[in-house]
Amino acid sequence: MIDWIEIGRIEDIPRQGARVVRAPEGDIAVFRTQDDEVFALADRCPHKGGPLSQGIVHGKRVACPLHDWKIHLDTGLAVAPDEGCAASYPVKVLDGRVFLSLKVAARAPACATG
Amino acid sequence: MKERLVVVGNGMAGMRTVEELLKLAPDRYAITVFGAEPRVNYNRILLSPVLAGEKKFDDIVLNSEAWYAENGIALHTNKEVVRIDRAARKVVAKDGTEATYDRLLLATGSTPFMLPVPGATLPGVIAFRDMADVEAMLEASRTYQHAVVIGGGLLGLEAANGLMKQGMKVTVVHLPETLMERQLDTAAARMLRKELEARGLQFVLKGQTKEIIGKGRVQGVLLEDGRELTADLVVMAVGIRPNVTLAKSAGLYCERGVVVNDTMQSYDPRVYAIGECVQHRGQVYGLVAPLFEQAKVCANHLARIGIGRYEGSMTSTKLKVTGIDLFSAGDFTGNDTTEELVMQDASAGIYKKLVLANNRLHGAVLYGDTVDGAWYFQLMRDGTDVTDLRPRLLYGQAHLGNAGHGDIKTRVAAMPDNAEICGCNGVCKGTIVKAIADKKLFTLEDVRAHTKASSSCGSCTGLVEALLASTMGGDYSTATKKKPLCPCTEHTHDEIRTAIVGQKLKTIPDVFRGLGWKTADGCNKCRPALNFYLLTAWPGEYVDDNQSRFINERVHANIQKDGTYSVIPRIWGGETTPAELRSLAEIAERYKVPTVHITGGQRVDFLGVKKEVLPAIWGDLSKAGFVSGHAYGKAIRTVKTCVGQNWCRFGTQDSTTMGIELEKMAWGAWMPHKVKLAVSGCPRNCAEATIKDFGVVCVDSGYELHVGGNGGVKVRATDFLCAVKTPEDVLEYCAAFLQLYREEAHYLERTAPWVERVGLAYVKQKLAEDAPGRKALAERFYYAQRFSQVDPWARRAQGVDKHEFIPLKQIA
Ligand code: SRM
Ligand SMILES: Cc1cc2nc3c(=O)[nH]c(=O)nc-3n(C[C@H](O)[C@H](O)[C@H](O)COP(=O)(O)OP(=O)(O)OC[C@H]3O[C@@H](n4cnc5c(N)ncnc54)[C@H](O)[C@@H]3O)c2cc1C
Ligand code: SF4
Ligand code: FES
Numbered sequence: 001m002i003d004w005i006e007i008g009r010i011e012d013i014p015r016q017g018a019r020v021v022r023a024p025e026g027d028i029a030v031f032r033t034q035d036d037e038v039f040a041l042a043d044r045c046p047h048k049g050g051p052l053s054q055g056i057v058h059g060k061r062v063a064c065p066l067h068d069w070k071i072h073l074d075t076g077l078a079v080a081p082d083e084g085c086a087a088s089y090p091v092k093v094l095d096g097r098v099f100l101s102l103k104v105a106a107r108a109p110a111c112a113t114g
Numbered sequence: 115m116k117e118r119l120v121v122v123g124n125g126m127a128g129m130r131t132v133e134e135l136l137k138l139a140p141d142r143y144a145i146t147v148f149g150a151e152p153r154v155n156y157n158r159i160l161l162s163p164v165l166a167g168e169k170k171f172d173d174i175v176l177n178s179e180a181w182y183a184e185n186g187i188a189l190h191t192n193k194e195v196v197r198i199d200r201a202a203r204k205v206v207a208k209d210g211t212e213a214t215y216d217r218l219l220l221a222t223g224s225t226p227f228m229l230p231v232p233g234a235t236l237p238g239v240i241a242f243r244d245m246a247d248v249e250a251m252l253e254a255s256r257t258y259q260h261a262v263v264i265g266g267g268l269l270g271l272e273a274a275n276g277l278m279k280q281g282m283k284v285t286v287v288h289l290p291e292t293l294m295e296r297q298l299d300t301a302a303a304r305m306l307r308k309e310l311e312a313r314g315l316q317f318v319l320k321g322q323t324k325e326i327i328g329k330g331r332v333q334g335v336l337l338e339d340g341r342e343l344t345a346d347l348v349v350m351a352v353g354i355r356p357n358v359t360l361a362k363s364a365g366l367y368c369e370r371g372v373v374v375n376d377t378m379q380s381y382d383p384r385v386y387a388i389g390e391c392v393q394h395r396g397q398v399y400g401l402v403a404p405l406f407e408q409a410k411v412c413a414n415h416l417a418r419i420g421i422g423r424y425e426g427s428m429t430s431t432k433l434k435v436t437g438i439d440l441f442s443a444g445d446f447t448g449n450d451t452t453e454e455l456v457m458q459d460a461s462a463g464i465y466k467k468l469v470l471a472n473n474r475l476h477g478a479v480l481y482g483d484t485v486d487g488a489w490y491f492q493l494m495r496d497g498t499d500v501t502d503l504r505p506r507l508l509y510g511q512a513h514l515g516n517a518g519h520g521d522i523k524t525r526v527a528a529m530p531d532n533a534e535i536c537g538c539n540g541v542c543k544g545t546i547v548k549a550i551a552d553k554k555l556f557t558l559e560d561v562r563a564h565t566k567a568s569s570s571c572g573s574c575t576g577l578v579e580a581l582l583a584s585t586m587g588g589d590y591s592t593a594t595k596k597k598p599l600c601p602c603t604e605h606t607h608d609e610i611r612t613a614i615v616g617q618k619l620k621t622i623p624d625v626f627r628g629l630g631w632k633t634a635d636g637c638n639k640c641r642p643a644l645n646f647y648l649l650t651a652w653p654g655e656y657v658d659d660n661q662s663r664f665i666n667e668r669v670h671a672n673i674q675k676d677g678t679y680s681v682i683p684r685i686w687g688g689e690t691t692p693a694e695l696r697s698l699a700e701i702a703e704r705y706k707v708p709t710v711h712i713t714g715g716q717r718v719d720f721l722g723v724k725k726e727v728l729p730a731i732w733g734d735l736s737k738a739g740f741v742s743g744h745a746y747g748k749a750i751r752t753v754k755t756c757v758g759q760n761w762c763r764f765g766t767q768d769s770t771t772m773g774i775e776l777e778k779m780a781w782g783a784w785m786p787h788k789v790k791l792a793v794s795g796c797p798r799n800c801a802e803a804t805i806k807d808f809g810v811v812c813v814d815s816g817y818e819l820h821v822g823g824n825g826g827v828k829v830r831a832t833d834f835l836c837a838v839k840t841p842e843d844v845l846e847y848c849a850a851f852l853q854l855y856r857e858e859a860h861y862l863e864r865t866a867p868w869v870e871r872v873g874l875a876y877v878k879q880k881l882a883e884d885a886p887g888r889k890a891l892a893e894r895f896y897y898a899q900r901f902s903q904v905d906p907w908a909r910r911a912q913g914v915d916k917h918e919f920i921p922l923k924q925i926a
Contacts, residue, residue: 007923016635016661019922030922034635051677054665056638063638065665065673070638081564102925 002090004099010038011096018053018062023102028089029053030100031073033060039073040091040100046071046084116144119416120205120215122195122360124149126158127389127405128221129177134413136185142417145187146213148205150194151244154179158244159402162434165248165276188213198364200382217416220361220372220380220387224354224400229264233326239348242273251347255280258346262286262335264323266293268433270351271306274315275435277349284314285343287321287335297431297442301458302465302481309438309463318343356391356398371398376423378412388412394426401429403532430491432484441487444477444494445469452476457508466508473501486510488533495530526580535581536567536574546578550585558582600639602632607643607860614651622648622659636662643861646748649784650856653898660915666746669918670906671728674721679728681707681720682745683735683907684781687755687773687793688716697738705731715752715790717743729919733911741905744781748862750852751790753777754802758795758812765795767812772841773801776810779845782903783895785856787864790824791848804832807855807865808848813837817844821851821877822869830866833874836882850881850891853898857891 013019013032020043021028027043029052037060043053050066060073070079076088090101119135121128124147132145149155160174182189193207204214226241228234240250254261255277263274266288274284286293292303293310307317322338326348335343356371367373367381371393378386378394389405390398399405404427414422430443448454452471457464464482468475468490474497478490489510493500500507526535531544549555549564561578562568568578599607610629619625622644626636636644641662648656666672671679685694698718702710708722723731732742744751753776756762758769773793780791792803793810802825803809809820809832816839823832835851838844854877859868869877881888910919 005923005925007925012917012922014661014917019917021923021925022921023925027921048675051673054669054673056641056664057661058635058637058641059633061637066675068638 002101002103004092004101007098007100009096010036010093010098013038013098016057018055018057020051020053021100025102027051027053028100029062030091030098031057031062033057033073036093037073038091038093038098040089041071041073041076042087042089044086045069046078046086047082052086117142117216118214119143119145119217119219120213121145121147121219121221122205123221123223123389123391124151124155124189124191125221125223125389126155126176126402127223127409128219129155130406130409131219131221131388131412131416132187133177134409135416138413138419139417140185143217145185146190146215147182147187148190148193148195148207148211148213150192151246152192153245154182154189154191156245159434161242161245161248162272162276164245165242165251165273166279166435167276171245195360198360198385200364200385203384216384218385219412219416220385220391221389222357222360222391224390225357226350227353227355228350229323229352231323231325233328233332234350236326236328236332237330238328238332238346239326239350242269242349242351243354247349251277251349252280254347255282259283260285260344261347261349262343262345263349263351264288264335265351265353266290266317266319267296267351267353268294268431270349271310272434273349273351275310275313277347278314282347283316285316285318285345287318287323287337287343289320289322291320293317293319294433294442297479298440298481299446299467299479301456302440302442302467302479305460305463305465305481306433306438306440310435354390354400356393358391361387361391369393376411376425377415377420378408378424379415386412386416394424397426399427399429401431403427404429406532428491428495430487432487439480439482439484441480441484442478443487443491444475446477446479448477455504455508468507470500470504473499473504475500475507483510488529492528492530526577527584535577536565541565541567543581546581547585550582555582599643600637602636602640603629604632605629610644611647611651611858614647620648620652620656622662638664646784646786646861650898654901667748669725669728669915670732670742670744670746670910671723671725672746676722678722678724680745681723681728681731681735682713682715682717682743683740684743684777685717686777687753687770689755689770689774694739697735698740701731701734701738704734713745713752715745716754717745717752719745726919726921729910729913729916732907736905736908736911740907741781742907748785748787749789750777750780750783750785751788752792753780754790754792754806756793756795756800758793762795764798765812766814767795767817769793769795769801769810769812772810772812772817772844775841775845776848779849779896779899780852782905783852783856783899784902785852786859786861786868789852789855789865805829806832808851810844810848816840819844819847822865822874824864824866828866830870833869833877835874835878846888846892847881849895850888851877853891853895854880856895 007021015032016034018029018031021030029041029043031039043051045052045064047067047069050064052062052064054065055062061070063070069082071086076086078084092099155177157174157176160169163169193211195205196208197206204212206212226243240247261277261282261284263270263286266286274286278284292300293307324338325336326332327334327336332345332348335345358368358372361372362368371391372380372387374380374387374392374394378388380387388408407427408424411422411424433440446469448469452469455468457466467479469477475494480487529543533543535541535543546565546567553564555561568575598604617628619628625644642664645659645662660668671681707720711719713719753773755770755773759765759767776791789807791808792801792806794801794803795812797811803811804820805823805825811818818837819835820832821835823830855865
């Protein structure tokens with residue numbers, strides 16, 4: 001069973017933008033793409049910990065504001081040739097309400113340490 | 115079964131050999147590596163930047179644990195090999211670990227020489243050789259104040275510089291009369307000393323250490339002449355000795371180093387030796403370039419390819435102190451049979467000396483301008499006859515014209531593979547060329563992504579582009595004929611700007627559709643550019659797209675490395691009042707701002723402000739009459755002024771008021787890049803107007819206008835545009851210049867490269883020679899300003915974009 005936590009409405013997150021959820025395990029960035037897909041990643045860039053929530057969202061990627069690494073929103077993996085991974089969290093949208101689970105999900109192989 | 119290779123020494127030479135070997139014969143050996151240090155292999159050279167706080171240990175790791183594992187290498191860290199049993203063909207480590215070998219590679223490096231003076235073993239007296247030393251120094255710098263570095267050579271100066279950067283007061287004690295006497299002649303050494311003194315280092319030259327004093331821990335250094343220097347930390351950097359203890363105990367023939375032949379084998383052909391611990395043809399080396407050459411040959415022989423011979427190296431040195439350019443190679447002292455070419459420009463901080471014998475270059479010392487170091491070095495190594503080059507040799511390769519094959523392309527082609535191209539990331543030519551060839555890289559961006567070359571300070575961009583061109587030959591020219599804005603489109607900046615106006619494209623989606631974008635919603639390169647182009651083309655009409663702005667511009671503050679923000683309010687023309695300062699002080703205290711800094715732009719910076727607090731702090735600033743200084747934006751930044759005629763005995767005009775008027779006119783405008791202005795009251799130019807995007811120098815007869823300057827990475831002094839008579843003229847020319855730049859430059863192109871690209875003549879023609887055109891440009895600027903002079907801070911204090919500043923949700 002996944003524990004879903006309601007975090008807000010989809011309109012609260014700007015399209016091609018993100019908002020931060022403060023959680024005990026650290027900040028989580030919740031992204032909304034141009035076509036209203038929602039993703040959640042730890043708000044820490046695998047490079048040097050930059051706040052991914054502050055980056056520019058394009059397609060299913062975000063560009064870290066500190067040194068411009070690109071991160072895949074769906075997996076948390078850095079876009080090659082950079083290597084690294086931000087932990088990703090399950091999210092879902094029901095009737096415009098956004099739910100987040102704090103279980104670290106879908107860890108890609110490179111992301112073994114969350 | 116695989117043969118067994120055991121490597122003693124997990125340092126730079128040893129691991130480079132293993133890397134080379136894996137490339138040639140990945141399956142031939144089962145490899146075991148012993149390292150006395152408790153870590154993986156790292157770039158020892160970069161200990162200096164680590165000490166200076168410019169890099170972290172992680173940045174200098176060369177081979178991670180994963181690398182050893184992937185290549186099936188058994189790594190024993192923290193295990194010093196203490197015995198070699200050559201009969202049984204095994205090595206034994208201190209803790210008893212054993213390994214048998216078919217071939218053994220010794221790469222034990224050097225040990226730092228410690229002066230045998232009384233007190234040399236006190237706690238707090240260390241060398242500068244490995245990460246443990248750096249950690250000890252960093253630790254000391256947190257608790258203690260005074261450091262003495264004994265030895266003013268390369269290593270000593272890098273240590274001293276690093277310690278100074280960590281906040282210590284550092285004195286360098288050096289026995290000879292001049293610094294780095296083995297690399298520099300007296301003239302260059304003097305310039306170096308002056309520069310380092312200006313940065314805060316102290317020197318005791320001809321200083322002989324008699325004793326190190328202290329109870330329990332070092333407290334001072336006593337010199338022969340009776341002087342006593344306070345010291346909580348003493349770093350000895352007086353030289354290194356090849357580390358031959360182990361080899362000697364195993365009965366291998368050693369002189370100063372382990373003696374090896376041209377295939378890097380010791381007297382026991384099963385035992386190879388490499389790196390700083392060896393002596394080859396009477397020479398020992400203390401720099402990596404020759405060790406890497408040795409590594410190639412050694413790997414070659416281990417792989418049984420057997421064609422390589424090492425025949426000795428010529429070395430060159432650079433000092434890794436940020437901001438100091440110094441290069442030396444070969445024999446620079448000269449004698450009766452040599453000639454010298456010398457150029458010295460003390461005020462520019464440039465000194466060059468070349469030593470010639472028989473029309474060949476034998477040595478070079480460069481200070482201040484070292485771009486040609488690699489070229490001179492190459493001429494030296496090749497023994498090129500320089501008779502024809504001689505008249506212009508000192509001016510460098512760029513001045514040779516085609517006769518000297520002097521263009522940058524030929525220059526990089528001539529560089530050796532291990533020539534460092536990117537100083538920030540330590541990337542050599544060979545690495546870049548290989549990446550270009552193997553990974554089929556076509557663009558500068560590709561090279562940056564794959565090798566990190568040119569991705570930090572960018573000063574090597576020209577070299578990297580030239581490498582692309584020379585490696586790809588014809589391909590590159592086709593690849594660059596037209597530089598698209600970004601990978602989402604085929605179109606160039608200029609084409610896009612023209613289309614936006616010509617086809618009346620008014621939103622980002624319009625542009626995507628109209629110009630056939632390849633991606634659905636662009637990327638972080640094109641969206642900010644398009645947002646700016648649209649804003650400039652359709653003032654008052656285009657609605658700014660926040661999500662296409664870089665974070666700093668989106669939240670109107672500058673993100674810092676720890677995720678907090680800085681706040682810099684506008685201080686018009688750099689002039690303020692006690693009342694303004696009082697409110698700044700009160701606000702800073704109210705919000706417990708951790709750091710208040712006077713910026714280089716004559717303003718006050720609140721640093722370390724949390725994002726959530728920004729709107730409140732802005733509200734208070736706004737109430738006190740301040741507006742945003744746009745220190746975070748591609749926008750009008752500061753207008754620096756001097757006190758001018760109002761106070762200064764040389765002032766010719768009221769430069770302060772001129773500056774304030776300029777700032778009131780220009781503030782708030784979004785620009786292709788940041789734009790800085792300055793007004794100086796006379797040609798003494800205290801406001802540094804000639805390195806600004808738009809600079810005004812007051813003269814008796816009016817105002818001289820200067821354009822296209824900047825400080826920063828690549829300083830460029832302005833070009834003189836024209837002289838005008840009245841303050842109104844200054845405002846009009848300034849507005850017109852800014853508008854021309856806004857309408858025509860590429861996004862992220864500062865005025866300096868823009869002026870260079872379009873040519874000063876063009877700018878002059880548009881502004882100085884075409885009065886109606888100038889007036890029209892200025893009018894368009896004023897019109898656009900009607901929509902942009904709204905203080906973004908006040909609006910956010912009132913609640914605009916609230917979502918940017920507060921979390922979506924707090925989960926307990
Ligand atoms: C705060 C300040 C340093 C200070 O404490 O003195 C500063 C701080 C920064 N500078 Fe600067 N520069 C500051 C004056 C300068 C000056 C001096 C001047 O303006 O007279 C220069 C040289 C002059 C020039 O620009 O030509 C300067 C040349 C740079 C450059 C190199 C620009 C270039 O064209 O090469 C950069 C990098 C860039 O813009 O890409 C830069 C970038 C930066 C950034 C924005 C780096 C960043 O992206 O985080 C720093 C962030 C500041 C912050 O978070 O608030 N800063 N910077 C100064 C702010 C002035 C102000 O009141 O707004
Ligand atoms: C601070 C600093 C800055 C430098 N800057 C430059 C520069 O700018 N340019 C340049 O060209 N060179 C520079 N050098 C020199 C360069 O780092 C050396 O030439 C190079 O590291 C030598 O490589 P090596 O493999 O021979 O020795 P090392 O890199 O020292 O490796 C030897 C390794 O063997 C280990 N070892 C020794 N004995 C044993 C044993 N019995 N058992 C197990 N392990 C053992 C040591 O612990 C060490 O890790 C610098 C050196 C320092 C210290
Ligand atoms: S620039 Fe001229 S007027 Fe201004 S302070 Fe300097 S000397 Fe005085
Ligand atoms: S921290 Fe994200 S790119 Fe460096």
